[in-house]
Amino acid sequence: GSVSSLSNLTDSDTTNFAAINSIIGIGCTYYIDVPLNFTATPNTFVGFAINNGGGLLDAALLNTISVTTYNGSNTTALNTFSGGSLLSANVLSGSNAIVQVGGRITQPCTRLRISANSLLTLAYTLRVFYAFIKTDADGDGVYDCMDKCNGNDLLDTDGDGLPNACDNDLTDLNITKVVNVTDTVSKGTNVTFTLTINRLPNSESPTGLKIKDLLPPGLKYVSKNVPVGTFYNQTTGIWNVGSALSGTFTTLTMTLVASADSSGVLSNVAEVISVNEQDPDSTPGNGTSGTGASEDDIATACVSVPFFLCPTNTLKLTAPLGAQSYQWYRNGVLIQGATDSTYLIKQSGSYTFNSPLASGCASGNCCPVVVNYSDLVANAGTAPAPICAGSSVTLTGSGGGTYLWSTGATTASITVAPTTTQDYILTVTRGGCTAKDTVTVSVKPSPLTPGALAICNNAGTTSTNTDDTFTFTLNPTGGTTTYTVSGGVTGGPFNYGTKSAAFGPFLISGGNKAIVITDANGCSLSATVAAPATCSNCPATPICVPVTVKLLK
Missing domain, CATH: 2.60.40.10 (Immunoglobulins)
Structure with a gap:
């Protein structure tokens, strides 16, 4: 067995107590001594306020208790009250009723002792709330120094600690709620909401007090901090205060830490939803602050996530x-x-x-x-000057993020060589956003083939090729309007679709002619006019052939 929490005997608060913890056994006695700072005179009623922590204080348990008075450190008992002489009176009724046990002393004393013997079949905890030395002028069993009302202090129907005689069942409560940030926060940031419940001056202590503070979607519960004796359920959002806002406690504060997990305005609302007493200016659980914000049992704090x-x-x-x-x-x-x-x-x-x-x-x-x-803007660049078919040009996009061209390329710059006018689309992606831009590459037609025709001339010497010459004409395709010729020969302008004037003659032995055909758009085609192999097909020495001779007569 043991004796604990002796410091709780310094006041008449019935919410705390010292304890005598008795184990099963025979012959074990545990006690608590309380010294007085004055001398109690005869005819004063002395004793202790107690109850059984495990249930009712029945006759068997009461027979194990005795109250004894002493003077100073003297171990001689002056008055002892036990069994039938141990008078008792209820302080507060109920399943765990607090009773006062003791008796009227006949000798002066300065020290009180309460003792408890062990039981053979039962271990128990005797709660000792305070020692008393009192008179009872109104005869209600509650001594004068503890009287709360001018009347019977033993009747407390609603259990709020106020006897019916002086209980008007009114408690004026208000709620405030704040959050620890004043600016916007990034998604995923932890924020702290502080909820304060206040009992206003001259207001009765509330009982059965419950406050709903359920985090809305977008605010994910992280942790809580609640006063001792109160409980918060993050699933239901109920903060069960009960009777904790009583006595010297006029303010209680709870903090909730939550992660802001979605964009928007995330509002955290707290409201008194249940209390046994009436609140003169608010209706619990009606979900509104009332017209003109007259109700003060509801409060909101919010945070903005962009x-x-x-x-x-x-x-x-x-x-x-x-x-x-x-x-x-x-x-x-x-x-x-x-x-x-x-x-x-x-x-x-x-x-x-x-x-x-x-x-x-x-x-x-x-x-x-x-x-x-997002400031995302796709820029495929300025359209380049028109190019000739077959030529290449480099396109450079901008905008940040990742790039995708309509060609399938994923770099900012690409080189293209279209044969006809072509649109190129650039898609830029960043932060889940996409933007597009188009640039057009204009293509001018270029000469495609020279249409060259070379004509050989053997200068009348069929067996000598050193004097062979050739001329050629051009009739190109693919260009525009007119064209000129440069390189190995010069000439023009000539109209497309019409054969050019002949170029030459040139000695075949001089080889091929490299030429450049340039049309009116400035587009050109490099080509080679091949010189014929030879125009003189006879050998230098006459060909000998057999002669057939036949004698006729």
């Missing part, structure tokens, strides 16, 4: 319906014409609205809706 939108997105805001008027603001500046209950956001900013109540009180969103639009 929306990050793509340039093509539009966000629609809707204020509660039923107000007399609306006015929207961006960055604190009135938006002209924005006087509907809805507003479409198309640019970055911090948005609020004002909607006066019928009472004239201001109303609106306490935390702004914050929107940040």
